[in-house]
Amino acid sequence: MRLTLPATVLALLALACATGCGSGGPAAYPEPRQTVREHERALPGKNVRIGELTYTALALTTGVIAVAGSHADVMAKGRYVRVRLQIVNTGRDRHDVDPYKQRLVTTAGAVVAPSFDAMNTTRAPIPPVTLARDEVRAFDLWFDAPADAKVKALRVLGDASSSRLSEQLKAGRTGTADLPLTG
Template sequence: MRTLTAVAGIAILLAATTAACSDDAPATTTYDLPARKVRDGEKALHTGTVQSGFLAFTVIGYTGGMKVLAGSHADKPPRGLYTRVRLVVENRDRSTQTLDVRKQFLITSDGTAHTRDRQSTLIKRQPATTLDIGAAMRIEFDLWYDVPHGAKPVAVRLHGTPSIFSPADALPPPAEVRLG
């Protein structure tokens, strides 16, 4: 009888715990992420998400025409003007992907593809070479460029990661996002 009473007690406790832990609210299909203010002169962009390989890219901010860069340990004037692009990258694969940050280009109105500026990237402590992005992980960071005076940034060309069946140096077709 004691065993039966103990089993019945455990069953009642388990049922009560399960009921207390269940969420009666209806399930939603999206996360509620809090809105944040843009930073020093940045323009919020609502460009939608594009994909290249296993990585999805969302450009969320743009700052152009910057005449100086101030960091915690250095100030550096550009050769032309600095441009900053705020980017969210999501890995849509089940394994870690290595993003080559050096292969993300700023396109100007004359069609020139500009590589990131290494010095401003280091001063602002952003990813300099590659970045491992875990399975189903999102990461947000800035791409910094130093473009010539008179050049008008119009897009970013974003390269994701190749499939595991591709040669290591092969890139999937890039995705382009217009900045204006």
């Protein structure tokens, strides 16, 4: 069977379209959907960037009176607050994050450190959490806040270093940012 010139052109166009025509840009991974856990509230997915790391507060749980693990049960002095945090490394270098240096900020302005007891009981990551190039990590941060406290933000302290020379030359990078936990 012999193809005519118009048929050959159409066949080549069909082949080209089958291998990427109309993709509209670079391919992307589908968002892995996670089921919201019992008593947890999904957050709107606002994020902040510090250096080459992007931080997103995924979910919030408030009013927890105790944490139970396979090896311990711990009562809160006030009420536990759990924040599900996702971190993405968009740089070429490894970056370290210390979960215990993150802070919960209340609407009254109080700043609360993570609860070592709750973090240990729930087997939270042990610092430093190292993120490799293009790595995504998510984990829970537990805070023992005053019982009547309303949460406002998660103050993240991250690695402000960058593998980009232009960012290395910028002055005034603080390495901290507030992620809103409302809305």
